[in-house]
Amino acid sequence: MKNCGATTTNPIILYGKRHIRPDMIEQYKRTYQDFAQSVYGSNSEIKAVFSFPDKKEPSAYWQVVWVNSIESFSLNLVDSSTFTQLQETYLSTEEYPDLIRVYGGWNENIVSESKEIKTLYFDFLKSSAGFMKQDGAGEAGPALLGFTVRHIKPGRLAELATSFQAVCDLWYEKIPGILMAAVFPDTHNPTVVHDLRLFANHQAYLAHTDKSDKKLTSAMSVWFENYDTSIPFSGQLYAANTQDEALHTSSIKRSTTPRAQLETFHFGESSMLGIMPNMTRNNG
Numbered sequence: 461m462k463n464c465g466a467t468t469t470n471p472i473i474l475y476g477k478r479h480i481r482p483d484m485i486e487q488y489k490r491t492y493q494d495f496a497q498s499v500y501g502s503n504s505e506i507k508a509v510f511s512f513p514d515k516k517e518p519s520a521y522w523q524v525v526w527v528n529s530i531e532s533f534s535l536n537l538v539d540s541s542t543f544t545q546l547q548e549t550y551l552s553t554e555e556y557p558d559l560i561r562v563y564g565g566w567n568e569n570i571v572s573e574s575k576e577i578k579t580l581y582f583d584f585l586k587s588s589a590g591f592m593k594q595d596g597a598g599e600a601g602p603a604l605l606g607f608t609v610r611h612i613k614p615g616r617l618a619e620l621a622t623s624f625q626a627v628c629d630l631w632y633e634k635i636p637g638i639l640m641a642a643v644f645p646d647t648h649n650p651t652v653v654h655d656l657r658l659f660a661n662h663q664a665y666l667a668h669t670d671k672s673d674k675k676l677t678s679a680m681s682v683w684f685e686n687y688d689t690s691i692p693f694s695g696q697l698y699a700a701n702t703q704d705e706a707l708h709t710s711s712i713k714r715s716t717t718p719r720a721q722l723e724t725f726h727f728g729e730s731s732m733l734g735i736m737p738n739m740t741r742n743n744g
Contacts, residue, residue, distance in 0.1 A: 470564045470565030470592045470594070471507075471526060471527065471528050471529075471564050471565060471592050471593075471594055471640075472526075472527045472530060472533050472562065472563070472564045472565050472566055472570075473524070473525070473526055473527075473562070473563040473564050473656070474523070474524070474525040474527075474535075474560055474561075474562055475522075475523070475524055475525075475560070475561050475563070475607055476522070476523060476558060476559050476560035476561055476580075477514060477517075477520050477521065477522050477523075477558065477559070478511075478520065478521050478522075478523055478550055478552070478558050479517075479519065479520045479550065479551040479552055479558055480519050480520065480521060480549055480550060480551060481519075481549055481550070481551050482519050484548070484549040485518075485519060485549075487545075487548075487549050488521070488546070488549040489733060491542060491545045491546045491549060492511050492521075492546060492733045492734065493733050493734065494542050495542045495543060495545075495546050496509045496510065496511075496733065496734035496735050497735070498542050500734075500735045503527070503532055504741065504742045505527055505528040505529045505532040505533075505742065506525070506526065506527050506528070506741075507526045507527075507528055507596075507737060507738055507739050507741050507742075508524055508525065508526035508603075508605075508735070508737035508738075508739075509524070509525050509526075509734050509735055510523075510524055510698075510727075510732060510733060510734030510735060510736075510737065511523045511524070511732075511733040511734050512698070512725040512731060512732055512733070513731050514723070515723045519551075521733070522696060522725070523560075524605070524698070526737070528594050528742065529594075530565050530566070530567060530570075533570070534573070535570065535573050535574055535577060535582075547579075550579065552579040552580065553579055554578040554579055557578070557579050557580050557581040558579070558580055558581070559580075559581050559583060560580050560581070560582050560583070561582075561583045561584075561585060561654070562574075562582055562583065562584045562585065563585055563587070563642070563644060563654075563656060564587075564592055565592075566584055570584075571584055583647050585644035585645070585646075585647065585654060586644065586645075587642045587643065587644050588617070588620075588621040588643055588644065588645055588653075589620075589621040589622070589624040589625040589628060589642070589643050590624065590625065590628045590640070590641045590642030590643055590656075591628055591632055591640070591641060591642065592639075592640045592642055593639045593640065595639075595739075595740070595743045596639060596660055596738075596739035596740030596741070596743055597636040597637055597639060597660055597740075598636075598740065598743070599636065599637045599660035599661055599664065599740070600660070600661065600740070601660060601661055601700075601736075601737065601738065601739060601740075602661065602699065602700035602727050602736070602737070603639070603658060603659060603660055603661065603699075603737045603739050604657075604658070604659040604661070604662060604664075604665050604697070604698070604699040604700075605657070605658050605659075605697075605698045605699070605737070606655075606656070606657045606658075606695065606696070606697045606698070606722075607654070607656055607695045607696050607697075608654070608655045608656075608657075608693045608694065608695035608722070609646075609652060609653075609654055609655075609693060609694050609695050610652070610653050610654075610655050610687055610693040611651055611652055611687065611688040611691040611693070612651050612652070612653060612686050612687055612688060613651070613686060613687070613688050614650075614651055616686040617645060617650065617653075619686050620643065620653065620683070620686040620687075621643065623679070623682045623683035623685075623686060624643050624683050626679045626682070626683070627641075627676070627679045627680050627683050628641050628642075630673075630675065630676050630679060631668055631676075634667075634670075634673070634676070635664055635667045635668055636660075636664075637659055637660035637661060637663065637664025637667070638657075638658075638659055638660075638664055638667075638668055639658040639659065639660055639664075639739055640656060640657060640658035641656075641657055641658075641668075642655075642656050643655050643656075644656070651688070655693070655695075658739070660739060662699070662700075662701065692721050693721070694721040694722065695721075695722055695723070696722065696723045696724075696725065697722050697723070697724045697725070698724075698725045698727065699724070699725075699726065699727065700726065700727050700728065701726065
């Protein structure tokens, strides 16, 4: 994966759904807000730290953390009473841990540190293709961030990686506002991949499927042939506005591909906890 805009490391992304004690949801909301403001204020390398309630499970909350540098990263993020208070609101136990996926520039020190947190199962994923930028390309937000799970045809992982990298190379050269496009093979299922995208804004999203660019369109068609399109992809989408129909259908085969099963969350809505993502933060 390209190490874009950095000399030694990639950003680190933590993503997962935390289950909250039913009688402590209000406390979670207050404490998470305090926690997010604390870590964001104390660490300029953090560009996103936010949480949204799950659409179908109101006592569970999705959490997203984007840290720009491995040197300033810890799974605890900050040693404070706020972090301790936040742990008290979680329902997960050593027997029934919550799942947190870790993407990007993690290293073995982080893997070792994760084993000390018994109430969480950390799934460390390695990218097989794509890129992640450490800057915001100088483009104003609000950003658009998508975590999707997609099924591929059996035995096509290598072909998917090669063809997707060809698409990513074109995206990287043509569209500065694509801040991340990366695919991560699932740890347990060889026909599942995790596809992460981050756009600086909605304009960058629209540009990434420019039908007038024949070279890009052709490369995307080759890449898309590796997916099992009989199964709709699923996941979560975070954006200021998710009403655009293009956000919920395939970039290539909208007429033949089942509608994506995406949960959508809007930045700035009342249910959002934490800080609005700022991908140009600390870019000099």
